[in-house]
Amino acid sequence: MNNSASTSNGSTLHEIVRAEISRRITTGMYKPGDAITSIARLAEEFGVSSITVKRALSDLQSTGLLTSIPGKGIYVKDRFRLVCELDVGMSALGNIRSLGFQPKVQRISVTKERIEDVTLSVFNPPDRLLLCVRKVIYADEVPIVYESSFVPTNMSDKIVDEFGKRFIIDALKRYKVAVKEMSFIIDAAPASQEAQRVFSVPNSYPTLRRLYNLKTSAPTMSIVGIIESPFDRLACSVRPGSGRISKMNKKK
Amino acid sequence: MNNSASTSNGSTLHEIVRAEISRRITTGMYKPGDAITSIARLAEEFGVSSITVKRALSDLQSTGLLTSIPGKGIYVKDRFRLVCELDVGMSALGNIRSLGFQPKVQRISVTKERIEDVTLSVFNPPDRLLLCVRKVIYADEVPIVYESSFVPTNMSDKIVDEFGKRFIIDALKRYKVAVKEMSFIIDAAPASQEAQRVFSVPNSYPTLRRLYNLKTSAPTMSIVGIIESPFDRLACSVRPGSGRISKMNKKK
DNA sequence: GAGTGGTCTAGACCACCCT
DNA sequence: GGGTGGTCTAGACCACTCC
Numbered sequence: 001m002n003n004s005a006s007t008s009n010g011s012t013l014h015e016i017v018r019a020e021i022s023r024r025i026t027t028g029m030y031k032p033g034d035a036i037t038s039i040a041r042l043a044e045e046f047g048v049s050s051i052t053v054k055r056a057l058s059d060l061q062s063t064g065l066l067t068s069i070p071g072k073g074i075y076v077k078d079r080f081r082l083v084c085e086l087d088v089g090m091s092a093l094g095n096i097r098s099l100g101f102q103p104k105v106q107r108i109s110v111t112k113e114r115i116e117d118v119t120l121s122v123f124n125p126p127d128r129l130l131l132c133v134r135k136v137i138y139a140d141e142v143p144i145v146y147e148s149s150f151v152p153t154n155m156s157d158k159i160v161d162e163f164g165k166r167f168i169i170d171a172l173k174r175y176k177v178a179v180k181e182m183s184f185i186i187d188a189a190p191a192s193q194e195a196q197r198v199f200s201v202p203n204s205y206p207t208l209r210r211l212y213n214l215k216t217s218a219p220t221m222s223i224v225g226i227i228e229s230p231f232d233r234l235a236c237s238v239r240p241g242s243g244r245i246s247k248m249n250k251k252k
Numbered sequence: 253m254n255n256s257a258s259t260s261n262g263s264t265l266h267e268i269v270r271a272e273i274s275r276r277i278t279t280g281m282y283k284p285g286d287a288i289t290s291i292a293r294l295a296e297e298f299g300v301s302s303i304t305v306k307r308a309l310s311d312l313q314s315t316g317l318l319t320s321i322p323g324k325g326i327y328v329k330d331r332f333r334l335v336c337e338l339d340v341g342m343s344a345l346g347n348i349r350s351l352g353f354q355p356k357v358q359r360i361s362v363t364k365e366r367i368e369d370v371t372l373s374v375f376n377p378p379d380r381l382l383l384c385v386r387k388v389i390y391a392d393e394v395p396i397v398y399e400s401s402f403v404p405t406n407m408s409d410k411i412v413d414e415f416g417k418r419f420i421i422d423a424l425k426r427y428k429v430a431v432k433e434m435s436f437i438i439d440a441a442p443a444s445q446e447a448q449r450v451f452s453v454p455n456s457y458p459t460l461r462r463l464y465n466l467k468t469s470a471p472t473m474s475i476v477g478i479i480e481s482p483f484d485r486l487a488c489s490v491r492p493g494s495g496r497i498s499k500m501n502k503k504k
Numbered sequence: 505g506a507g508t509g510g511t512c513t514a515g516a517c518c519a520c521c522c523t
Numbered sequence: 524g525g526g527t528g529g530t531c532t533a534g535a536c537c538a539c540t541c542c
Contacts, residue, residue, distance in 0.1 A: 012510085012511065012512090013511075013512070014511080014512090038526080038527065038528085039527080039528070040526085040527085048512080048513090049512060049513045049514070050513095050514090051512070051513070051514085052511085052512065052513080054528080054529080055511090055512095057528095058529095059455050059456060062314070062442065062455065062456030063442040063455065063456050064442070068527095068528060068529090069520090069521090069527090069528085070519070070520055070521085070527075070528050070529065071519070071520030071521040071522085071526085071527055071528065072520080072521060072522085072526095072527065072528080073521095073526095073527065073528080074527090074528075083374070083437065086438075086490060122335070182491070183489065183490075183491045184489065184490040184491070185335065185487055185488070185489050185490075186338075186438050186460070186487065186488045186489075186490060187460055187483060187486075187487035187488070188440035188441075188458045188459060188460035188483035189440075189458060189483050190314065190315045190316070190458055190483070203311050203314065203315065204311060204314030204315050204456055204457070204458070205456070205458075206440045206441060206442055206456070206457075206458030206459070206483070207440060207458070208438070208439055208440035208460075231439060231440035231441050231442070231458070234439075235437055235438065235439035236437070236438045236439070237435065237436065237437050237438075238338060238435075238436040238437075238438060238490060239434070239435045239436070264529085264530065264531090265530075265531070266530080266531090290507075290508065290509085291508080291509065292507085292508085300531080300532090301531060301532045301533070302532095302533090303531070303532070303533090304530085304531065304532080306509080306510080307530090307531090309509095310510095320508095320509060320510090321508090321509085321539090321540090322508075322509050322510065322538070322539055322540085323507085323508055323509065323538070323539030323540040323541085324507095324508065324509080324539080324540060324541085325507095325508065325509080325540095326508090326509075
């Protein structure tokens with residue numbers, strides 16, 4: 001390549017190309033929303049094969065810097081991320097709005113199915129047919145959340161209908177259902193197949209997940225679910241209660 | 253391919269191959285620790301080019317199912333994940349031990365540097381030279397945590413030395429430094445360059461991160477840092493204080 | 505030396521978008 | 524029709540491991 005050594009020492013060609021494109025993004029030469037130079041041009045410019053450029057750009061899509069639209073070009077992604085408190089993380093609609101974004105909820109499906117996702121088994125959910133509500137939440141038309149929630153089949157239709165319109169917690173609140181207990185597991189994971197479609201991200205795209213288990217009284221029931229978000233669109237803030245700090249390391 | 257339609261309908265060839273290999277792992281035909289059939293053999297078996305097989309296997313490495321050792325073969329990864337409470341998440345050594353794993357801490361480096369990572373800027377850290385302690389924590393010789401912590405340069409050498417041997421919180425505790433305040437941001441992110449080396453994972457591998465900000469009294473200081481873990485090795489459990497649930501949705 | 509995974513290339517084909 | 528990204532292929536080369 002004519003751009004000798006340029007940025008960062010990645011030994012391989014596609015690493016060098018990746019670093020250079022990455023540099024052009026961070027320095028603002030390629031701006032968010034813009035299409036970058038086409039693969040063919042880049043291959044010519046760098047003096048490498050087009051496949052090597054494709055490899056570099058593919059990696060940059062996996063790391064969230066670029067996104068491609070087949071037939072059009074490869075674009076620099078907008079860079080904004082919401083940070084929401086975990087406590088209200090499940091009722092982030094107000095949170096989204098207060099941050100200056102326009103929230104939107106779109107129900108994907110309401111089905112009856114068994115829980116197959118193994119990660120939810122940490123909550124020991126019932127192994128029977130449950131009502132599954134799936135929805136997507138947008139901020140300014142950008143999808144930031146994909147949620148699947150599992151509720152008992154005898155749940156009132158009215159409440160289930162609400163589930164598709166807002167976060168579970170909000171829906172329960174509207175119907176005065178008291179939440180008795182609530183636990184979370186937070187983890188990261190490659191985007192699920194559905195999430196890949198919804199978020200337009202490639203196979204191994206990192207996502208932040210919140211798995212939850214709610215227990216309500218009056219009526220008594222257990223609700224579990226998964227909230228999945230692209231890593232570059234949402235983060236959680238947590239401020240452990242100060243009382244807990246002193247309890248730390250009490251194990252065994 | 254002779255294995256007609258096999259599993260899951262991915263339209264493209266490498267998706268079909270990926271699904272089939274994935275199936276062989278989940279059904280136990282390829283077992284954790286085992287080497288899978290070589291690329292050349294798979295290409296022959298499926299009747300596709302070796303590059304297509306490589307693509308499929310590469311994707312499976314990105315999703316944590318496989319790991320490769322150049323010159324030897326491609327192996328099925330062991331599947332175990334620690335779930336630790338966020339409160340004690342930073343002093344997980346006892347946690348690791350109580351789960352039946354042998355913990356080990358390895359100090360990587362102690363340097364003086366400015367904070368460059370933009371994600372830490374949410375904590376408004378001081379923009380001056382800080383002491384940076386980097387370390388890796390293992391469970392049964394498997395690296396599960398890569399931590400970078402930034403402390404004031406006037407920190408006592410003895411304490412800094414402790415930082416390299418245990419979690420920050422534990423080190424402070426040992427020296428009776430009181431933690432006044434503590435806040436976390438939890439997010440996901442593609443593995444950083446150093447994490448890729450430490451964890452032997454590819455470029456876009458999903459990791460779970462805990463960014464923290466500690467404020468201590470006697471002496472008064474601010475400590476920030478990042479804890480990075482492979483998504484398939486660690487998750488966090490959080491149980492919001494029950495008092496907080498009632499406060500939910502109070503926004504605006 | 506045979507086998508392995510990883511990189512790189514040249515070139516073909518397709519589906520798509522925009523005139 | 525010309526440009527774009529995405530898939531697939533055949534084949535070459537390298538560094539590595541194991542015997």
